[in-house]
Structures are given as structure tokens and as C-alpha cells.
Amino acid sequence: MKDHKEQEAYQLEVRDVHLSFGGLKALNGVSTGVKRGEIFSIIGPNGAGKTCLLNCINRFYRPEKGRIMFEGRDISRLKVHKIAALGVARTFQNVELFGHMTVLDNIRLGGHVHLKSGSIAGGIYFGKARNEEMAFRRHIEERIIDLLEIEQIRKKTVHTLPYGLQKRVELARALAMKPKILLLDEPATGMNLEETEDMARFILDINEEWGVTIVLIEHDMGVVMDISDRVCVLDFGQKIAEGKPREIRHNEQVIKAYLGEEDLAYSRLGA
Amino acid sequence: MDILLQVLVTGIATGGVYGLIALGFVLIYKATSILNLATGAFMTLGAFVCLSVMTGAGAPFWAALLATLVFAVVLGLVIERVILRQLIGEPIISVIMVTIGLAFILQGLAHMIWSPDYRSFPEIFPPEPLDLGFAVVPSGLLWGFIFALIGTFIFILIFKFSRTGVAMRATANDQQAALSMGISVRRIFALSWCFGAIAAVIGGVVIGNISGISIYLGDIGLKVLAVIILGGLDSIGGAILGGFIIGILENLAGIYIDPLVGGGAKGVAPFFILVLVIMVRPYGLFGKEIIERV
Numbered sequence: 001m002k003d004h005k006e007q008e009a010y011q012l013e014v015r016d017v018h019l020s021f022g023g024l025k026a027l028n029g030v031s032t033g034v035k036r037g038e039i040f041s042i043i044g045p046n047g048a049g050k051t052c053l054l055n056c057i058n059r060f061y062r063p064e065k066g067r068i069m070f071e072g073r074d075i076s077r078l079k080v081h082k083i084a085a086l087g088v089a090r091t092f093q094n095v096e097l098f099g100h101m102t103v104l105d106n107i108r109l110g111g112h113v114h115l116k117s118g119s120i121a122g123g124i125y126f127g128k129a130r131n132e133e134m135a136f137r138r139h140i141e142e143r144i145i146d147l148l149e150i151e152q153i154r155k156k157t158v159h160t161l162p163y164g165l166q167k168r169v170e171l172a173r174a175l176a177m178k179p180k181i182l183l184l185d186e187p188a189t190g191m192n193l194e195e196t197e198d199m200a201r202f203i204l205d206i207n208e209e210w211g212v213t214i215v216l217i218e219h220d221m222g223v224v225m226d227i228s229d230r231v232c233v234l235d236f237g238q239k240i241a242e243g244k245p246r247e248i249r250h251n252e253q254v255i256k257a258y259l260g261e262e263d264l265a266y267s268r269l270g271a
Numbered sequence: 272m273d274i275l276l277q278v279l280v281t282g283i284a285t286g287g288v289y290g291l292i293a294l295g296f297v298l299i300y301k302a303t304s305i306l307n308l309a310t311g312a313f314m315t316l317g318a319f320v321c322l323s324v325m326t327g328a329g330a331p332f333w334a335a336l337l338a339t340l341v342f343a344v345v346l347g348l349v350i351e352r353v354i355l356r357q358l359i360g361e362p363i364i365s366v367i368m369v370t371i372g373l374a375f376i377l378q379g380l381a382h383m384i385w386s387p388d389y390r391s392f393p394e395i396f397p398p399e400p401l402d403l404g405f406a407v408v409p410s411g412l413l414w415g416f417i418f419a420l421i422g423t424f425i426f427i428l429i430f431k432f433s434r435t436g437v438a439m440r441a442t443a444n445d446q447q448a449a450l451s452m453g454i455s456v457r458r459i460f461a462l463s464w465c466f467g468a469i470a471a472v473i474g475g476v477v478i479g480n481i482s483g484i485s486i487y488l489g490d491i492g493l494k495v496l497a498v499i500i501l502g503g504l505d506s507i508g509g510a511i512l513g514g515f516i517i518g519i520l521e522n523l524a525g526i527y528i529d530p531l532v533g534g535g536a537k538g539v540a541p542f543f544i545l546v547l548v549i550m551v552r553p554y555g556l557f558g559k560e561i562i563e564r565v
Contacts, residue, residue, distance in 0.1 A: 058451060084453030096448040098441050100559070109441050112434065113453030177452065 010069070011036040011213055012181055017056055017066035017076075019049075019237075026052040027063070028237040034181070039207050039214040041224045043248075044234035045257060050217045051093060053234070054183050057215075058090050059083045070181070084113045087180035091170045091187060093217075099159035103169050106158055107144060110176025144172045147209070148202055164195040171202065181213040182206065188220050196220060200227055225249065233257065273405065278522045280406040284416040286518025288477050291419035292495045293502065293510035294426055295470035301443040301505045302463035304363055305355070308370045310471045311492025312377035317343060317472025318479035318488055319385050325393060332395045339472050347468035351461045374489075381486045391483040415477035422473050423511060426466065430507060439463060443505070494521075497545045503558025513556065517541045 010033030019027040027049045034040040042050045055061045057068055059080045068076040070086060078086075089110075098106050145151055148168050153161060158169060167187060174182055187203065188196040200223045207214050218224050224231060225245040233241040233248060235257040241248055248254055292314065299307045307313075320342045324335040354373065358366050396414040400407050408416075430436040442449040442459040450456055474495075478488055498517045502509025524540030548556065 060447070060450070079455070080450045081453050081455040084451060090451050092447065092451075096445050096451075098444040098448065100444060101440070105437075109437060109452055112438060112441075173452075 009033075009035050011071060012057065012215070013069040014053065014057070015067045015069065017053070017063045017068065019052055019056060019061055019063050025237045027056065029066070030234065030237070030239050031066075032232050032239060032242060034213060034215055035229075036213055037207070037211060038229040039203065039216060039227055041216045041218060041228040041231045042234060043218065043221075043224055043231060047236075048234040048257075049237040050234055051185055052237075054090065054185055054215070054217060058088060058183060084177060087178070088183065089174040089177040089179035089181075090183035091167070091174050091185055093185040093189070095163070095166045095170050097158045097166055097170055097173070100157065102155055102157055103150060103161075103172075104154045106169055106173045107176045110173040111178075113177055144175050147175075147205060148172050149198075164191050167191070167199070168202070171199075171206075175206065175210070175212075179212055181215065183215045185217050186219060187216070188218055188223055196223060199223075203227060274526060277406040278526050279519060280403065280408055281412065282519030282522035283515055284408055284412040284518070285522065286515035287416040287419040287423070288474060288481075288514070289495055289498050289518055290511040290514025291422050291470055291477070292474035292492065293498045293514050294423060294507065295467045295474060296495065296499045297502075297505065297507055297510045298426065298430075298439075298470060299463050299467035300499075301507075302439050303355075303460050305370065306367050306504070307464075307467060308367060308492075308496075309350075309374040309377060310467070310495070311489030312374040312381070313343070313346065313468050313471035313489070314475030314478065314492060315381050315484075315486055315489035316346070316377055317475035318484045319381055320472070321476045322390065322392060322479065322484055323385070336473075336476065339476060340469055343468040343472040344465045346472075347464035347466075348461055350468075351464040355460070355464070356457070378486055378489065385486065387486050389483055389485045392480045395480060411481040415481050418473060418477050422470065426470065427507060429466075435459075435462060494541060497541045500555055501541075501545050501548055503555030505559050506555065506557035509555055509557030516544070520544055 013033040015031050017027050017030045018025070030049070030053060042053060044050050052061065056063045056076070057070075059075065059078060059082075063076055066076070067074050070088065073086075075083060075086065075088075098109065101109075145154060148171060150165070150168055150172060153165060153169075158166060161169065167190075171184070171187065184203065188199045191199060203214055203216065204227055206212050216224070216228065225248075228245050230243060231241075231245055231248045232239060233251070233254050240253045240257060241251045243251070292310065295310050295313065296307060299305060317339050321335045321339040324330050324338045325332060328335075330338070350373065354369060355366065358369060396410055398410050400409045401413045430439060438449070438454045439459050439462065441452065441454060442456050446456050449459070475488060478491060482488075494517065495514075498513040499510055501516060502511070502513025521537050521541050525537035528536035528540065552558075
């Protein structure tokens with residue numbers, strides 16, 4: 001009974017998801033769930049299937065078996081572009097921005113999904129579509145740009161920006177979708193210490209001020225352990241642990257997955 | 272001097288028409304990275320459909336043009352749906368080869384339906400040429416130019432300012448990101464093929480008006496290929512400017528070089544310039560330079 005209640009509390013739930021590429025089992029029966037309003041991290045060694053899982057949630061991949069429920073609805077058979085409209089936004093491991101457009105245009109495209117007028121009427125900015133667009137623009141200009149501190153670069157073409165800022169713009173674009181849940185694929189990779197700290201602060205702000213649920217893949221353990229409510233550990237396509245950061249930190253299986261069998265002995269000796 | 276001005280004016284008018292047809296290539300290439308070598312065949316079919324509606328059903332030109340546009344949309348949708356969607360994920364070069372095959376099939380179809388006879392459009396526009404004082408523009412070319420300009424202008428408006436256009440640009444830039452923004456990439460592909468087909472059939476009708484219709488009308492598509500490679504495959508501005516450059520150059524060559532070499536220069540000049548430009552700028556004048564940083 002208690003178990004049942006727990007399941008209902010999940011905003012996003014992954015049930016027994018299988019995915020393979022040829023003979024390689026990328027995901028082998030992964031089940032987990034994300035509660036509304038939490039910061040949920042997925043960690044694991046390279047090739048553990050973290051991004052695969054994100055791609056399944058986001059419907060870039062279609063799992064062979066298993067279901068993915070978002071707010072009580074099975075989304076694993078939906079069309080890819082429908083996922084965004086449900087309120088699922090994401091960023092990518094290798095920044096996927098519209099490089100030849102300005103920062104502002106990129107952010108505006110994030111709002112694409114929320115312009116409700118039909119495609120013909122909305123085809124050209126008139127009437128309803130125009131008003132929605134204007135209201136939307138004000139909204140994003142005030143809040144997102146402020147929050148992510150990208151005021152100075154709004155008119156810049158994206159591919160001229162340094163990597164750290166591009167990551168920030170990508171986050172801004174995802175936010176412009178006014179998502180209920182935000183999937184972040186290694187937002188702090190390739191950043192220096194200061195940029196990483198900024199990014200962690202942004203994620204916390206988005207989570208707290210905007211009430212957006214965060215699913216985070218990150219290799220920087222400092223960030224993960226600092227900001228996560230719960231952590232899920234994948235290894236070779238299987239979930240090996242899940243729990244609060246401090247539980248994960250001392251979980252033997254996790255340490256083994258990261259350091260290998262022999263090093264575990266040393267690390268225990270060291271401790 | 273008079274001749275020079277006349278040549279320039281003729282060149283610009285021709286170039287406008289090339290620019291519109293070039294858009295047919297570019298709109299499809301930008302969104303889908305496919306070079307549609309069946310563009311010429313689209314033109315031929317468009318011209319024939321327009322002519323048939325006019326002579327067969329006795330419809331006025333505007334109605335025939337409308338019918339041709341509807342035909343273009345259907346043609347674009349069917350080809351995208353039936354042929355190209357099956358080829359998603361295949362190497363680009365095979366897809367391009369398929370469009371060549373498609374060109375032959377469509378041309379054969381035109382041959383079967385309309386026979387290879389040469390035909391001319393009924394008189395649609397007032398036949399008086401426009402006298403600019405320093406140069407004279409023949410009626411067909413003048414109206415063709417006007418049509419091409421309107422078409423080009425509409426396409427640019429859509430592409431630059433409409434939501435659909437923004438979605439097309441986004442798709443062209445990064446399909447994954449576009450998908451994650453809630454843009455249906457399939458719908459954008461279908462739309463691009465429709466737009467491409469529309470640009471091509473308008474071009475076909477215009478060319479048919481200027482120089483008559485035969486199943487070889489679409490051969491001009493090859494010359495337009497030079498235009499887009501010159502301008503940059505993925506640049507709308509490049510397509511238009513490239514159209515003018517090729518239009519002017521071939522007319523200049525026709526007047527000044529043809530007499531010296533005994534003819535033929537008009538046909539060769541565009542390609543000669545093309546080779547020179549490509550040697551200096553392999554991505555075309557305005558094409559996106561793809562720089563891989565490793």
C-alpha cells in the first residue's frame with residue numbers, strides 16, 4: 001500500500017525500460033521515478049546509459065520494452081515533437097544551439113511550442129499570434145535573461161560565444177519552454193570552477209524560484225552531491241543504487257562501479 | 272553603350288527568374304540537406320499543367336496558375352512522403368541520386384502525357400515591351416521578372432518572419448534541438464518540399480511564357496544549379512544574387528564574346544565563372560562555411 005502511494009507521487013516515472021543497439025544492452029530494465037519539485041541526478045561511469053535514459057524520456061529513442069509515465073500519462077509512444085508541449089525540456093551534452101541565430105532568437109524558439117494559434121494563422125505574426133508573441137517576449141526578456149545573467153550577449157550570434165556562455169544560452173532556451181520538468185545533460189562539463197558554481201546556482205534558482213523539477217546528468221560529483229535531493233546510479237544499463245546523496249557516497253556498489261573491485265579495498269583501507 | 276545597358280537590363284530580368292528557381296533548390300537544401308536535382312522536372316511539369324488547364328479547360332491564367340500551385344503542393348507532399356521519407360537515414364548521396372532518377376521519371380511522364388512537341392503559351396500578358404528609354408525589356412521577360420520578384424519576396428517574408436519560417440531555419444540548423452523545442456521535423460521537411468516545388472513550378476510557368484514549352488524546358492535547371500553553387504547552396508540571398516550574376520554574365524558573353532568565338536559562349540560563361548569562384552570560395556559566395564574544429 002505504501003509502495004503504491006509512493007508511485008503516485010512520481011511526476012516522471014520510468015518503468016522497466018529496455019533499450020539496445022544491436023547486441024549492446026544500453027538500458028537493461030531500468031526503473032526509477034522523479035518526484036515533483038526535486039532535483040534528481042543520474043550518475044554513472046561513461047557508457048552507463050545515462051544519456052540513453054534521457055533520450056528515452058525525451059522520445060529521441062523508443063524503448064523496446066517498458067513504459068515512461070509523465071504526470072500519469074504513458075509518453076513512451078508519443079511523437080517526438082509532442083513531448084515538448086507536455087512540458088518536458090532538455091539541454092544536450094554537446095551544446096545543440098541554433099548557431100547562426102542570435103541568443104534572443106534562440107530563446108524565442110523555445111517559446112515556439114507555446115504559440116497556440118494554428119500554423120496558418122500563426123504563419124505570419126498577426127493578431128492573436130502577434131499578441132501572444134509580444135507577451136511572451138516580455139516575459140522571457142525580463143525573467144530568463146535576468147536569471148541567467150546573459151543581458152550583455154542577447155544580440156550576439158550564438159556560435160561566436162564561448163562554450164560556457166553557450167551552455168547558459170541553451171539552458172535559457174530550455175527555460176523559455178516554460179517546462180514542468182527540465183532534463184539537463186552534463187550542464188557543467190567543460191567549465192571552469194567559477195562557471196560550474198554559477199551553473200549550480202542557476203539550477204538551484206530554477207528549481208526553487210520557478211518550481212521546475214530537474215533531472216540532472218553530471219560528472220562533477222561536487223555539484224551532484226551538493227544540489228541533488230536524490231541520486232540514481234546507473235552502471236552498464238542497470239540501476240545499481242538510488243537514494244540521498246550521502247547514502248550514495250558510501251554505497252559500496254557505487255564505489256566499486258567507479259573505482260573497480262581492487263581499488264575498493266584500497267579506498268576502504270584509506271578510510 | 273546602349274547595347275551594354277540593354278544587355279544589363281536583359282540580364283537582370285533573366286537573373287530574377289533564375290533566382291526564383293534557385294530558391295526552389297535552396298529551400299529544400301536548407302531544411303533537408305538534399306539537393307533536389309528533379310527541380311528542372313518540376314518546372315517542366317508545372318508549365319505543362321498550367322498550359323493544359325488553360326487550353327484544356329479554358330480557364331483564365333490566374334486560375335490556371337492557382338491550379339498549378341495546388342499541383343506543386345501535392346507533388347511536393349507525395350514525393351516527400353512516398354519516396355524521401357523512406358530514405359531518412361540513408362547517405363545523402365543516395366538520396367540525391369534518387370532525385371536524379373525522379374527527374375528522369377517525371378520527364379518521361381511529361382513525354383508520355385504531353386508528347387515532346389514544342390508549344391507556346393497563349394498570350395497572357397500585354398505583348399508591348401517596356402521601353403525604359405535606354406533599354407527595352409520584352410514583355411515575356413518583364414512579366415516573368417515581376418512574377419519572380421513577387422514570388423521571391425513572399426518566400427523571403429515567410430522564411431525570415433513567419434513562425435513556420437523560423438521553425439524551418441531552426442530545423443536546418445539543428446534537427447535534434449528543433450525536435451526538443453516541439454518542432455515537428457517531418458512537417459518541416461514536407462513543407463520545404465512544398466515550397467521548393469512551388470518555386471520551381473512558378474519558374475517553369477515563367478520560363479514557358481518567355482521561351483515556349485517543351486519537355487526540355489527543365490534543362491534550364493542545370494544552369495540554375497550553377498547559380499546556387501555560385502551563391503552558396505544554403506543562402507537565400509546568395510541564390511538571388513547568384514541569379515542576377517549568372518543572368519548578366521551570360522547575356523554579356525552572348526553579346527560580346529559570342530561573335531568572337533562563333534557562338535556558344537553564352538551557355539559556357541556561367542559555368543566558367545562558377546569554376547573560378549569555387550576555386551576561391553568552395554562554399555559559394557554566401558554559403559555557410561563549415562569549419563570543423565578539432
